[in-house]
């Protein structure tokens with residue numbers, strides 16, 4: 001072969017790669033990068049390569065089969081020991097746009113708060129034995145003082161199933177056969193979380209893992225329907241998000257009853273009171289940040305009003321009307337409306353089309369800024385009802401799409417998302433644990449980015465998955481591709497703010513604040529400050 005042939009080939013090859021990569025949305029980020037950013041990107045790439053060999057290519061005693069971007073629940077302990085994670089933990093991440101408020105606080109912290117509540121009681125429906133423990137779910141509730149119980153223990157032979165026991169007493173008296181108080185903690189935390197054995201062995205199908213997943217919500221509701229706890233959780237969620245570099249939050253609140261339970265065990269806390277209190281907590285956190293001279297670190301938080309995909313059309317009319325009233329009363333706190341629950345099992349959007357169309361006309365008539373922000377396409381189906389939700393979400397004018405995992409199969413819908421600026425709220429760890437993909441490496445995210453669909457990375461249900469904040473999801477995305485670098489992460493963080501429901505002026509301010517934090521973050525990588533503990 002003449003050397004000229006080789007040269008011609010190699011030139012053509014480089015040209016093709018460059019041309020092809022330049023279609024990729026994040027390629028444009030390179031053109032906008034500063035010297036400092038390019039330098040920081042090089043540093044991060046070098047560490048990533050080094051750790052791909054030193055950590056993600058060797059057997060570890062507890063984790064033998066590793067690779068970069070591998071299944072999250074098995075990788076978690078290793079991830080926290082990496083330098084890449086250390087860097088990403090400090091990264092300003094912009095907005096968290098997809099999360100479920102019942103699942104935002106670390107499960108041990110939730111339990112710790114619950115144990116402090118005088119009204120909070122626990123019951124089980126069947127006697128607890130070693131054999132039955134992990135298949136028996138605890139039920140919690142805040143009781144009225146007249147209902148307080150002096151039942152001594154959940155595990156004594158005289159325990160009558162269905163009897164309430166005060167949570168702290170139940171823990172203190174938990175039988176030593178079942179591990180004593182630590183055994184109680186492990187049992188409750190096991191009921192609130194998904195562990196690697198469940199995700200990758202015993203419940204390794206979408207249907208089975210959703211059963212386990214849904215059961216964690218059945219348990220946590222005993223905590224989160226009790227308003228004194230909910231308030232603590234909201235504050236903890238906001239503060240811990242800020243510590244992870246999240247500066248704005250739109251979180252989904254599931255409304256399924258007219259009232260939450262107050263400190264006296266009464267069903268008395270109205271939806272309006274929930275929003276008022278949420279607003280007060282957001283303000284407290286802002287004040288706290290201002291005191292610490294970190295006002296840039298927190299722009300605020302909003303609620304996406306949601307109800308479940310199994311209510312009747314009449315019930316949905318009620319929730320939609322409720323959502324409108326709340327938007328009128330709390331315009332800055334209500335971000336939009338959504339339906340939640342398993343798309344594969346519950347009602348598709350089209351089932352609710354009449355109430356949803358009525359809502360849309362009402363919202364127009366009233367001149368409200370109250371968009372749908374639908375979950376859609378959280379499935380690997382192709383032509384299934386869950387997949388078809390994408391058509392309805394887009395036709396109904398959704399502002400963003402929650403998940404949109406199956407969007408890659410729809411060339412026309414991809415075009416529509418690009419044209420209309422509909423961002424996808426992509427939750428890589430959630431999709432992997434809920435068995436839509438075996439790792440982030442086979443997640444459609446790269447394809448979506450390549451095709452120019454706007455994306456915001458999100459955590460979905462961190463208390464269940466253990467991916468608190470956004471660092472773990474950003475970590476997986478960085479490790480799951482040879483192309484993704486710091487500038488891809490910058491793009492994703494920026495897009496989260498761009499596609500938030502903030503009004504133009506607030507949004508511009510939020511982006512300026514984030515840019516300041518980002519420049520500081522980049523500098524801390526290039527001057528090595530980030531590695532000083």
Ligand SMILES: O=c1[nH]cnc2c1ncn2[C@@H]1O[C@H](CO)[C@@H](O)[C@H]1O
Nearest residue numbers: 100102217254340341342375460461
């Ligand atoms: O990723 C998700 N897709 C759909 N529904 C979800 C997801 N995560 C949580 N929930 C639903 O939201 C309610 C709590 O707010 C739960 O009932 C759960 O089914």
